[in-house]
Amino acid sequence: MSHLDNIPSTPGKFKMEKSPYINRLRLHSSLAKLTFWSFVFLGLILIFFFRSPSSNPLPSDLSRRSLRTSSWGGPAWEKRVRSSARVRARNGISVLVTGAAGFVGTHVSAALKRRGDGVLGLDNFNDYYDPSLKRSRQALLERSGIFIVEGDINDEALLKKLFEVVAFTHVMHLAAQAGVRYAMENPGSYVHSNIAGFVSLLEVCKNANPQPAIVWASSSSVYGLNTKVPFSEKDRTDQPASLYAATKKAGEEIAHTYNHIYGLSLTGLRFFTVYGPWGRPDMAYFFFTKDILKGKSITIFEAADHGTVARDFTYIDDIVKGCLASLDTAEKSTGSGGKKKGSAQLRVFNLGNTSPVPVSDLVSILERQLKVKAKKNIMKLPRNGDVPFTHANISSAQRELGYKPTTDLQTGLKKFVRWYLSYYSGGKKASG
Numbered sequence: 136m137s138h139l140d141n142i143p144s145t146p147g148k149f150k151m152e153k154s155p156y157i158n159r160l161r162l163h164s165s166l167a168k169l170t171f172w173s174f175v176f177l178g179l180i181l182i183f184f185f186r187s188p189s190s191n192p193l194p195s196d197l198s199r200r201s202l203r204t205s206s207w208g209g210p211a212w213e214k215r216v217r218s219s220a221r222v223r224a225r226n227g228i229s230v231l232v233t234g235a236a237g238f239v240g241t242h243v244s245a246a247l248k249r250r251g252d253g254v255l256g257l258d259n260f261n262d263y264y265d266p267s268l269k270r271s272r273q274a275l276l277e278r279s280g281i282f283i284v285e286g287d288i289n290d291e292a293l294l295k296k297l298f299e300v301v302a303f304t305h306v307m308h309l310a311a312q313a314g315v316r317y318a319m320e321n322p323g324s325y326v327h328s329n330i331a332g333f334v335s336l337l338e339v340c341k342n343a344n345p346q347p348a349i350v351w352a353s354s355s356s357v358y359g360l361n362t363k364v365p366f367s368e369k370d371r372t373d374q375p376a377s378l379y380a381a382t383k384k385a386g387e388e389i390a391h392t393y394n395h396i397y398g399l400s401l402t403g404l405r406f407f408t409v410y411g412p413w414g415r416p417d418m419a420y421f422f423f424t425k426d427i428l429k430g431k432s433i434t435i436f437e438a439a440d441h442g443t444v445a446r447d448f449t450y451i452d453d454i455v456k457g458c459l460a461s462l463d464t465a466e467k468s469t470g471s472g473g474k475k476k477g478s479a480q481l482r483v484f485n486l487g488n489t490s491p492v493p494v495s496d497l498v499s500i501l502e503r504q505l506k507v508k509a510k511k512n513i514m515k516l517p518r519n520g521d522v523p524f525t526h527a528n529i530s531s532a533q534r535e536l537g538y539k540p541t542t543d544l545q546t547g548l549k550k551f552v553r554w555y556l557s558y559y560s561g562g563k564k565a566s567g
């Protein structure tokens with residue numbers, strides 16, 4: 136019988152005085168096991184921290200929509216960031232564009248780069264609509280030397296790092312959860328992007344030294360159920376019809392707070408139903424085009440008593456001009472390192488087209504341009520966030536920014552249809 140045969144099967148019953156040698160052996164083996172498992176545990180913790188720079192766990196519905204920050208940092212990454220943000224024109228500005236792979240973000244980034252400004256993009260590439268369209272926009276921007284960092288505006292560590300690498304003079308904040316109807320399906324995503332994300336960005340901007348001037352996307356939807364037209368910036372904005380509108384309105388109040396406490400220069404732009412090439416597949420003009428071409432029926436909403444539903448559709452190039460003029464006229468923030476040194480600029484502008492068009496007319500224009508008759512299904516405007524009409528008064532933007540829209544819906548849709556046909560005939564499938 137060997138010594139080991141004496142070890143009782145139940146360790147707790149082992150008697151030290153009876154077998155001191157075996158006891159020592161057990162003690163050594165326990166210590167070895169303890170050390171081994173401690174190393175494994177430590178290793179797992181290290182792997183977890185090194186692999187996720189964004190340590191905030193996200194709610195499952197948000198993580199599903201791929202909002203996690205992918206890996207960033209390191210000398211090669213910093214070099215790309217610096218090179219993309221390098222100003223090439225005399226008196227140029229360096230701009231961090233959030234939501235750069237989005238519809239407006241792509242157009243604004245490209246326009247800034249064209250005039251020699253430094254541009255760095257940031258986008259989380261979530262799957263609210265077909266991410267492959269966002270990747271195509273990214274490829275387009277890459278060709279003109281714009282790098283889009285893949286990350287979420289809620290990732291303050293990443294934002295801080297970006298400001299350490301580049302002293303941005305301006306932020307064009309376009310990252311948002313858009314869409315008025317989707318807010319009933321996924322309300323959390325609106326709070327996450329439009330409120331928490333905006334605060335996270337402002338926190339980093341307020342601590343930056345120098346603080347950047349910020350221009351950001353509000354929305355025509357803040358006018359909610361107002362009946363007085365055209366909508367003016369002086370009108371009330373306290374009756375939002377959707378959670379989307381409510382989060383944009385909250386953004387305007389949050390902007391006031393950061394301007395008041397920290398001296399951040401902030402300009403909010405109330406966009407009116409922006410459309411055009413590289414647009415958003417969740418918007419009516421886009422999916423109407425897709426469905427008309429497929430022979431699928433489309434639903435056209437009508438207001439009470441068969442009333443017309445109309446929008447002040449605004450072409451993307453006009454919006455881009457308004458964005459650039461806002462950046463160019465933005466005064467510097469007055470604070471530094473989180474401290475206010477004096478009062479700073481706080482502005483809100485309508486950027487619309489000033490000529491509302493009934494949705495039924497939008498459909499007629501599409502039918503003519505696509506040379507296909509739409510199968511129409513008329514339905515009462517559902518109570519899901521939609522408002523019956525929008526109409527912008529743009530006198531303030533005209534005066535302060537020199538903003539003057541020049542593209543009517545017919546001309547703008549022609550450009551959109553041309554892009555749509557060429558993009559989706561190139562092997563891409565319209566989805567989302």
Ligand SMILES: O=C(O)[C@H]1O[C@H](OP(=O)(O)OP(=O)(O)OC[C@H]2O[C@@H](n3ccc(=O)[nH]c3=O)[C@H](O)[C@@H]2O)[C@H](O)[C@@H](O)[C@H]1O
Nearest residue numbers: 313314354355356406407408418419434435436444494521
């Ligand atoms: O200005 C804004 O701030 C917002 O503009 C946009 O919202 P909206 O003006 O509602 O655009 P969009 O959905 O294209 O519906 C257009 C019209 O088609 C009607 N509509 C819509 C769907 C449908 O099936 N049938 C229909 O008639 C519908 O009733 C409406 O009259 C952005 O999506 C939003 O993110 C925000 O930026």
